Amino acid sequence: MSTLVDKSKVPWWVANVIVPLVNLIVALIVSGLFIYIAGANPFKAVQLIIYGSFGYIEGFAYTLYYTTNFIFTGLAFAVAFHCRLFNIGGEGQAYLGGLGVFLIAINFSFLPVPIVWLLAIIASALFGAAWAFIPAYLQAYRGSHVVITTIMFNFIASSLMVFLLVDVIRDTNQMGPQTASLIKEQWFPMLKDIGLLFGIKIRYSPLNISFFLAILALFFVWFLIWRTKWGYEMRAVGHNTRAAVYAGISPHKNIIIAMLISGALAGMLGVNEVLGVHHRVIVNFPAGYGFTGIAVALMGRNHPIGIFLAAFLFGILYQGGSEVTFDMPKITRYMFVAVQGVIILFSGALENLFRPQIESFFVKRLNNAKVA
Amino acid sequence: MVSPILELSYINKSFGHVQANKDISLTINKGTIHGIIGENGAGKSTLMSIVYGFYQADSGSIKINGNELRLKSPRDSIINGIGMVHQHFMLVENFSVLENIILGFEGEVVFGKKLKEAKKNLINLCETYKLNIDLDSIISDLSVGFRQRVEILKALYRGAEILILDEPTGVLTPQEVDELFKILRSLQQEGKTIVLITHKLNEIMDLTSDVTVMRQGEVVGHKKTQSTNKEELAEMMVGRNVLLRINKSQSKKGDVIFRVNNLQVKDDLDVMRVKNVNFEIHEGEILGLAGVTGNGQTELLEALSGIRKIESGEIQLFNETISNQNNFLNPKELKEKGLAHVPEDRQRMGLITNFKANENLIFGYHHQRPFSKASILVEKKIYEHSKKIMSDYDVRPQSPDLITSNFSGGNQQKIILSRELNKNPKVLLVGQPTRGIDIGAIEFIHQRLIDMRNKGVAILLVSVELEEVLSLSDRIVVMFDGKIVGEKINQDVTEREIGLLMAGIA
Numbered sequence: 001m002s003t004l005v006d007k008s009k010v011p012w013w014v015a016n017v018i019v020p021l022v023n024l025i026v027a028l029i030v031s032g033l034f035i036y037i038a039g040a041n042p043f044k045a046v047q048l049i050i051y052g053s054f055g056y057i058e059g060f061a062y063t064l065y066y067t068t069n070f071i072f073t074g075l076a077f078a079v080a081f082h083c084r085l086f087n088i089g090g091e092g093q094a095y096l097g098g099l100g101v102f103l104i105a106i107n108f109s110f111l112p113v114p115i116v117w118l119l120a121i122i123a124s125a126l127f128g129a130a131w132a133f134i135p136a137y138l139q140a141y142r143g144s145h146v147v148i149t150t151i152m153f154n155f156i157a158s159s160l161m162v163f164l165l166v167d168v169i170r171d172t173n174q175m176g177p178q179t180a181s182l183i184k185e186q187w188f189p190m191l192k193d194i195g196l197l198f199g200i201k202i203r204y205s206p207l208n209i210s211f212f213l214a215i216l217a218l219f220f221v222w223f224l225i226w227r228t229k230w231g232y233e234m235r236a237v238g239h240n241t242r243a244a245v246y247a248g249i250s251p252h253k254n255i256i257i258a259m260l261i262s263g264a265l266a267g268m269l270g271v272n273e274v275l276g277v278h279h280r281v282i283v284n285f286p287a288g289y290g291f292t293g294i295a296v297a298l299m300g301r302n303h304p305i306g307i308f309l310a311a312f313l314f315g316i317l318y319q320g321g322s323e324v325t326f327d328m329p330k331i332t333r334y335m336f337v338a339v340q341g342v343i344i345l346f347s348g349a350l351e352n353l354f355r356p357q358i359e360s361f362f363v364k365r366l367n368n369a370k371v372a
Numbered sequence: 373m374v375s376p377i378l379e380l381s382y383i384n385k386s387f388g389h390v391q392a393n394k395d396i397s398l399t400i401n402k403g404t405i406h407g408i409i410g411e412n413g414a415g416k417s418t419l420m421s422i423v424y425g426f427y428q429a430d431s432g433s434i435k436i437n438g439n440e441l442r443l444k445s446p447r448d449s450i451i452n453g454i455g456m457v458h459q460h461f462m463l464v465e466n467f468s469v470l471e472n473i474i475l476g477f478e479g480e481v482v483f484g485k486k487l488k489e490a491k492k493n494l495i496n497l498c499e500t501y502k503l504n505i506d507l508d509s510i511i512s513d514l515s516v517g518f519r520q521r522v523e524i525l526k527a528l529y530r531g532a533e534i535l536i537l538d539e540p541t542g543v544l545t546p547q548e549v550d551e552l553f554k555i556l557r558s559l560q561q562e563g564k565t566i567v568l569i570t571h572k573l574n575e576i577m578d579l580t581s582d583v584t585v586m587r588q589g590e591v592v593g594h595k596k597t598q599s600t601n602k603e604e605l606a607e608m609m610v611g612r613n614v615l616l617r618i619n620k621s622q623s624k625k626g627d628v629i630f631r632v633n634n635l636q637v638k639d640d641l642d643v644m645r646v647k648n649v650n651f652e653i654h655e656g657e658i659l660g661l662a663g664v665t666g667n668g669q670t671e672l673l674e675a676l677s678g679i680r681k682i683e684s685g686e687i688q689l690f691n692e693t694i695s696n697q698n699n700f701l702n703p704k705e706l707k708e709k710g711l712a713h714v715p716e717d718r719q720r721m722g723l724i725t726n727f728k729a730n731e732n733l734i735f736g737y738h739h740q741r742p743f744s745k746a747s748i749l750v751e752k753k754i755y756e757h758s759k760k761i762m763s764d765y766d767v768r769p770q771s772p773d774l775i776t777s778n779f780s781g782g783n784q785q786k787i788i789l790s791r792e793l794n795k796n797p798k799v800l801l802v803g804q805p806t807r808g809i810d811i812g813a814i815e816f817i818h819q820r821l822i823d824m825r826n827k828g829v830a831i832l833l834v835s836v837e838l839e840e841v842l843s844l845s846d847r848i849v850v851m852f853d854g855k856i857v858g859e860k861i862n863q864d865v866t867e868r869e870i871g872l873l874m875a876g877i878a
Contacts, residue, residue, distance in 0.1 A: 228747055240725075246721045
């Protein structure tokens with residue numbers, strides 16, 4: 001076995017498609033073993049996952065709903081990471097983003113609905129960005145590590161929101177820590193509403209037009225990172241701060257810009273959850289999407305196409321996983337947290353485990369083919 | 373009696389479409405110091421990586437002591453007595469010397485009696501070869517020269533009979549080079565065989581007994597060092613006559629455009645590194661700044677280009693005064709005003725090595741037209757520019773989409789130089805323009821600098837290569853311990869005079 005493969009001879013599809021696919025398959029096999037040890041039939045589980053996430057229209061809609069959230073938080077992490085910043089505060093930024101959406105919608109109900117939507121989207125981005133600003137400032141000018149400050153800001157966001165939901169913006173007509181509902185006209189159209197327009201009856205699912213906003217965000221991030229001066233400068237700072245300074249690029253400024261855009265993207269999760277699904281702010285609506293977004297971004301190699309695929313995969317696991325836990329009592333919800341963990345392990349931490357073997361296999365194959 | 377220890381025959385190796393080694397045959401005799409010389413990209417390092425088992429040859433055979441071997445990994449090579457000291461050291465910074473040497477050594481135990489034995493063996497080796505290393509010191513505390521010795525010791529401990537050194541002097545001070553050469557000679561006396569990869573002709577003449585010249589992946593000749601000379605070797609390397617001294621016309625000096633008054637600059641550790649420096653540069657003049665590395669040149673260049681804060685004093689440039697009062701004009705503004713800077717450390721400052729070539733060709737000018745409009749990068753213009761500039765400066769390979777770290781050192785430097793000269797600057801700061809690059813590229817870069825001078829650009833050339841300073845400059849100042857210790861008009865100065873000033877003696 002050769003130890004080093006000549007990288008220039010490895011076709012792109014081997015490095016970027018075959019290798020991740022093999023990693024994923026190995027992760028699924030290991031997960032299958034877990035499920036087998038837990039006393040359930042892994043093949044049945046796979047069947048259920050596929051059926052649950054693709055088999056019927058509402059199931060697929062749920063998959064895309066989860067995908068929407070993962071796209072936002074995955075992109076948020078990726079943008080910061082291009083500037084070599086580990087923004088793990090997506091959770092808190094998303095929480096505040098939802099608050100922004102709610103405040104706009106409830107206070108501007110007299111405005112035409114499309115304008116409210118537009119303002120609400122802007123507000124989600126601004127609130128998310130604002131929540132990222134303090135850690136960004138502290139990193140840029142005081143050198144406080146953004147990992148520490150953003151995780152602290154997650155806790156602060158959580159406490160702040162509980163305070164607001166209990167004492168300030170709670171709907172006083174009921175007991176739970178949640179706000180009043182937005183007026184129906186302001187709700188984002190859901191898949192079932194759109195179905196009715198075409199005369200198709202679809203049962204409830206949380207999928208709504210935020211999905212398109214997420215797709216737009218994917219294009220936006222691609223353009224930002226690879227086609228604008230800001231993306232160029234953020235990448236320069238991320239790769240080599242010294243060189244950036246030499247070229248007249250300010251690391252301080254770019255750290256802040258990257259974090260603000262990152263926070264804004266995370267904040268947009270609030271659009272999906274508040275305008276699209278709950279129609280109010282409820283306690284802890286970000287529900288861990290901010291953290292899973294880190295895995296999504298790393299698995300998707302911080303590129304929008306990769307992030308879309310990884311978000312979709314996690315959407316399948318979330319939706320299919322809940323189907324499995326519903327039908328197979330031996331498999332608990334935590335089992336699926338473990339499955340996610342295994343997938344992150346093989347496609348993130350152990351990413352290069354099989355790479356040399358696979359690449360040298362294909363390089364040899366292709367060489368032989370050429371000779372023959 | 374001469375017996376061959378390493379015989380290579382008809383080695384071929386290609387990367388993609390590039391054939392790095394073509395039918396290379398080479399015999400190295402036991403107990404010799406054998407030089408392999410060639411321009412960057414001539415295939416020297418590839419060849420040695422094949423010998424060291426890093427790469428496998430596409431065809432050809434390798435014999436060690438007459439036995440044909442298949443070296444599939446560095447481990448195979450180590451077992452067969454080949455050791456390699458890389459250009460960039462492979463040491464764990466926060467481990468001790470001993471730990472680094474034992475690290476990863478097959479069958480070695482890291483504690484108990486075996487460790488003591490290992491230590492004893494190492495001490496013996498150090499004494500035999502006068503390496504003078506304290507085994508317990510931490511790598512990060514050691515100077516570059518000592519780290520290199522640790523690499524040598526590591527190779528010896530693993531039983532190296534053939535020691536390959538890849539550009540060993542690139543990172544060393546002149547004193548460290550002398551020490552290294554002493555060590556290499558004592559290794560030779562003890563019967564070891566040394567393969568020295570370099571592009572410095574002086575080292576070949578000083579040290580080797582045989583020399584092999586490579587050009588564009590092929591061997592162009594083997595010589596006994598005694599029966600050749602620098603000029604002949606240089607010609608073989610480049611394939612034509614080389615001007616070791618550049619031909620340049622008398623400078624047409626204009627007004628003073630750049631003046632530095634009583635400048636003081638501190639380094640990152642708050643130590644004053646530039647002390648009361650004064651000089652001026654005219655339009656159409658190259659001012660050479662000579663000096664041994666670490667005498668404040670780096671901090672001076674950084675201050676002049678706006679990267680580093682000025683402590684006191686002032687810089688007059690483009691009819692403006694930069695001082696610690698208006699501290700400081702930033703690199704971006706200075707660039708826009710017409711100051712270009714080719715930094716000393718091209719990989720850590722001049723380029724982003726994991727950017728594509730086209731991205732580096734606009735680095736620092738990316739926000740200017742025509743490369744961006746309303747903050748959006750104009751891909752088409754960037755590509756046109758990249759293609760044109762890469763062919764003007766003969767950057768090879770001419771592929772704007774290639775990641776910059778895949779270019780050779782000389783070509784990386786051409787990328788920087790072309791970028792900085794392209795905007796017709798009025799003042800040009802150049803640090804170590806030809807460090808670690810091959811003769812062909814050196815000649816090209818020198819000619820470009822002279823062209824810029826003839827166009828009326830004021831150039832400050834900072835270099836530790838005395839020959840370079842002497843051949844390019846119209847006037848020379850020498851920096852020692854942060855101060856300017858002498859100023860000479862180039863025509864009436866000798867290498868010896870400058871050398872004494874550099875050493876702080878005169």
